[in-house]
Amino acid sequence: MATYPTGFKRAIIVATAISAAIMELIDTTIVNVALNQMAGSLGATIEDIAWVVTSYAIANVIIIPMTSFLAEYFGRKTYYLGSIILFTIASYFCGQSTDLWELVFWRFIQGVGGGALLSTSQAIIFDAFPPQQRGIASGIFAMGIILGPTFGPVLGGIIVEDYHWANIFLVNIPVGILASILTILYIDKKEGEGQHKADIKIDYAGILLLMLGVGSLQFMLEKGESEDWFESRLIVYTAIAAAVGMIGFIWRELTTDHPVVDLRVMKRGTLGITTIFSFVAGIGLFTAMFVYPVMVQRIMGYTPTMTGLSLLWPTLIGVFMMPIVGRRLSAGASPLPFIISGILLMIAFGFYGGTFNADASQWQFFPAHMLRVLGISLLQLPLTNQAVAGLSPKEYPNAIAINNMIRQLGGAFGVALANNFVAIQYAQHRSDLMANLYPGNPLLTERLQSMGGASMRAYRMLEAAVDKQAYLLSYLDTFRIVGFFFVLILPLTVILRQKKKKSPEEIAAAAAAMAEAH
Structure with missing residues (x-):
């Protein structure tokens, strides 16, 4: 006993x-x-x-x-x-x-x-x-x-x-x-x-291929923009290494008798389709938490403490939401309504978060953060629940581990995407803004006069203002991209299996597995 x-x-x-x-x-x-x-x-x-x-x-x-x-x-x-x-x-x-x-x-x-x-x-x-x-x-x-x-x-x-x-x-x-x-x-x-x-038995080949694939892919994503993508020999070699690593890892784990990650479970249940949702959820979570602090400190002059406090109050909503969602799922509720609601809230966050200006206060960001926290709270546990739908209890730990890995990979991809996207959009927005600075433009004349006349100092101040606005617009575009990813996965919810009522024994087995592999 x-x-x-x-x-x-x-x-x-x-x-x-x-x-x-x-x-x-x-x-x-x-x-x-x-x-x-x-x-x-x-x-x-x-x-x-x-x-x-x-x-x-x-x-x-x-x-x-x-x-x-x-x-x-x-x-x-x-x-x-x-x-x-x-x-x-x-x-x-x-x-x-x-x-x-x-x-x-x-x-x-x-x-x-x-x-x-x-x-x-x-x-x-x-x-x-x-x-x-x-x-x-x-x-x-x-x-x-x-x-x-x-x-x-x-x-x-x-x-x-x-x-x-x-x-x-x-x-x-x-x-x-x-x-x-x-x-x-x-x-x-x-x-x-x-x-x-x-x-x-240790699957050394699987471990090395996983490291090669993930590491090379992330390096390519991070450095691609600055190295001019496939014009760079370094990026070409890195892309080849990423392809060899990821394809080799998948082949190895599907063919060896002792895989370090048993990918065969993705053939059963709804784990395969759920990983797409988990990948996008990782993009939403990590990208927002990377872009927002950089934006408000770099553009709006927030102190680090102000930044932290502006994230604190809306995040406390999750303290109340997560237990509610967990109790409902434990009682046998289908995860689908939670997943759909979470996706819709993340779409709203992405497009609403892209509407702010450089004078936005901490409390003006509160509704956007609230949408983000509610969206993530409604997605996390239901996606874990959905990942094991249709699987046997002994397959739960591996399925949940794969689902968590994909979410983290989505987060790493999201941060790299944000960096590259901001660099591209900054150049475009700066070019568009500079196009308006032509001689004879009454708004330009008025702005220069407010800066003390057409002096070198005034032109430097104007250039700094253009840079600041270009970066702001680029960061706001990143929030919209996050929303767009969730728009893409919304139609896929029709593929997800409705959760069937489980026996008490199955619920206990699932809970134990989630404890081991969450």
Whole structure:
């Protein structure tokens, strides 16, 4: 008969797992409000500094689908403790970095460590409660995964404004040390953990092909615009490497008896079509959280703290929405109405978010952020639910891991897309605006007079104003592109399978699988 921790020990286990998960979640959002300061300090462009976000996402994309395999191979407690330690060490070196690419390297290592923290923390909390109390466990974890990203931008804003940006990484060190100690002392190994390591075959080829494909694809997307795409030999070689890596990875995982990621589950159920929705959801989530802080600080003069606070209040809506959606799905509700509603809200966010001007206040952005938070809240859990529709319980962990990998890949793609799209649109908008600055234009004459006459100083001020407006219009176009992606997937909802009522045994199996692979 299974035994479960109680009292003080359970509280410590929950606190340890929640602190590790929140540490990882905060780090995915705390960076966004510091990008301007990092770029200035490291002598990098906004386009290059995006690698600080992207490198972390790429590492997550590689590690997330392998989490179940790595936990089985090393043992869950050992893998969890090693991930916390790796994340903490990488955080220290991120804070000590004096060069952009040094920081990017350590952010990648940090992402390797962070990839295990979220899913394994959830599984540890889940196992601390008996089956009849696992609804409580899910609620506790849901609060943690909402509060982490909510307070990340605010904490980042305060740190960057009052201290050095490096401290957004160094604050992880005491939390990581404490979580490591508590893991050693209070988190027990699962029965049989690590005893069958010799029997597990490692798919080295699959791992290497995944790394080659994802890494090359992301490099091509990030550098394509600045290198003039396929006019550059570097981009051509990178594209070939990406194609070889991704095609080779798919072929390998479909043909080997011991795949690191079993892609065969995509042939069954609705997982294949669901990954399209998850990819676009990742674009919406990550792109908005990258573009907005850069835009308001670069164009509108927001401080990092103002930026964080403007994201805080609407995000708190998710604290109330996620548990409601989770309870409805647990009660047997179909995920389709939630998915359709979430898509419609993200479409509204994209096109409404593209209507602001340079004088917009924090509260004028509130409705747009509210639409975004509501949309993502209505999409996340239902898409996970839909990913396992039609699959057997033993296939759930792998299906959820693939779905999460695709969402992270969508986020990395979205950030790269935003960078390239802003560069293209900036050139176009600047050209259009400059076309209006012709001699004899009464508006031009009036503006020059307000700047003190037709002097060199006035022309420099005018050029700066044109640049600012061109960048603003480019960022707003990016929000519209996000909305457009959701328009494209809306018709595909007719393909998704209606969720059938599951037995209590199937619901319990699904919940356990989601705890292992969320």
